Amino acid sequence: MRLLNIFAALSGLIPLVMLVLAAHALQPAPEDLQRIQLAAFIQLGAGAAGLALSSRSGRLNLIAGAMILAGAAIFAGTLYTLAIMHNRALIMLAPVGGVTLILGWFALLFTKPNA
Numbered sequence: 001m002r003l004l005n006i007f008a009a010l011s012g013l014i015p016l017v018m019l020v021l022a023a024h025a026l027q028p029a030p031e032d033l034q035r036i037q038l039a040a041f042i043q044l045g046a047g048a049a050g051l052a053l054s055s056r057s058g059r060l061n062l063i064a065g066a067m068i069l070a071g072a073a074i075f076a077g078t079l080y081t082l083a084i085m086h087n088r089a090l091i092m093l094a095p096v097g098g099v100t101l102i103l104g105w106f107a108l109l110f111t112k113p114n115a
Helices: 002-026 030-054 059-085 091-110
Strands: none
Touching: 002 030, 002 059, 030 059, 030 091, 059 091
16 A cells, blocks of 8 residues: 555645646646646545545555546646647547546445444
């Protein structure tokens, strides 16, 4: 679960850096700022979930946490790329990230908290 903890921490760090860059250095257009904010919101929520799950045991908790973090990273990464580079080449990955994120949350329905 140590890797889950590391990736959860990165899922908190990266969106905070992106928000600071958007506020001070990038000066994005309003629609790009909205993309960065949405990506950061999704990724911060996933980071919090990942940190909570990293203290649980069990394979399904690990799988759910990994799916949540990976899905959020893919989804947010595509939005960050679109907002900063205006490159639509990776945009087809956004649904993959979104579905992975949703399935990770769905998997939590079947996990057991530590007793």
